[in-house]
Amino acid sequence: xxxxxxxxxxxxxxxxxxxxxxxxxxxxxxxxxxxxxxxxxxxxxxxxxxxxxxxxxxxxxxxxxxxxxxxxxxxxxxxxxxxxxxxxxxxxxxxxxxxxxxxxxxxxxxxxxxxxxxxxxxxxxxxxxxxxxxxxxxxxxxxxxxxxxxxxxxxxxxxxxxxxxxxxxxxxxx
Numbered sequence: 673x674x675x676x677x678x679x680x681x682x683x684x685x686x687x688x689x690x691x692x693x694x695x696x697x698x699x700x701x702x703x704x705x706x707x708x709x710x711x712x713x714x715x716x717x718x719x720x721x722x723x724x725x726x727x728x729x730x731x732x733x734x735x736x737x738x739x740x741x742x743x744x745x746x747x748x749x750x751x752x753x754x755x756x757x758x759x760x761x762x763x764x765x766x767x768x769x770x771x772x773x774x775x776x777x778x779x780x781x782x783x784x785x786x787x788x789x790x791x792x793x794x795x796x797x798x799x800x801x802x803x804x805x806x807x808x809x810x811x812x813x814x815x816x817x818x819x820x821x822x823x824x825x826x827x828x829x830x831x832x833x834x835x836x837x838x839x840x841x842x843x844x845x846x
Contacts, residue, residue, distance in 0.1 A: 683762065685758075686758040686760050686762050686765065687758070687765065688758060688759060689757045689758070693743060693747035694741075694744050694747045694748060697741075697743040697744035697795055700736060700740045701736070701737055704735075704737040707730070707732065707733030707736065708733035708734055708737065710729075711730035713726070714729075715727070716731075722740030729820050736842075738825040745797040774794065774797065774798065774801075778791075778794040781793065781794070782834060782836065783837065784835055784836050784838055786832050786833070786836030786838075786839060786841065787821075787833040787835070788821060789841065791812075791817065792814040792815050793814065793820065794814075795814040795818070796810040796813065796814030796815075799813060799814070806816030821833075822841075824830050
């Protein structure tokens with residue numbers, strides 16, 4: 673007796689390996705092109721007294737551009753079985769982004785409101801959002817950690833950390 677044919681397993685959705693390889697190659701190519709462009713501004717030739725300031729960065733940027741162009745071509749035109757696999761499924765990607773995006777916002781917030789204030793908000797926000805703690809407990813822990821960092825760096829070590837463009841701690845004299 674033969675077994676009935678089984679239905680193929682549904683393929684999980686996500687971002688393909690090819691897409692990731694092409695996007696990463698293009699981003700790194702853009703960085704290499706920026707290095708090439710700026711190196712030419714600095715001077716990328718061999719001068720009378722030796723290499724100009726942009727000589728070596730120019731060739732490093734050029735190697736980066738050529739390498740990433742080859743990687744992008746391989747991703748686009750290489751073997752189909754290798755490039756069509758799923759790099760990451762949507763659910764794990766959401767979990768990574770749930771940490772990555774707030775971290776990017778935190779870095780931006782440091783520029784505006786400084787390390788201590790941004791850290792207090794970041795810690796409290798994560799405690800509420802991912803840890804499911806109460807707002808009061810989260811705010812107290814965020815403030816306590818930032819206060820401890822402030823005391824450690826500003827008072828004990830006398831190493832000032834960035835206060836931000838708006839410096840919300842100016843009322844403390846720092």
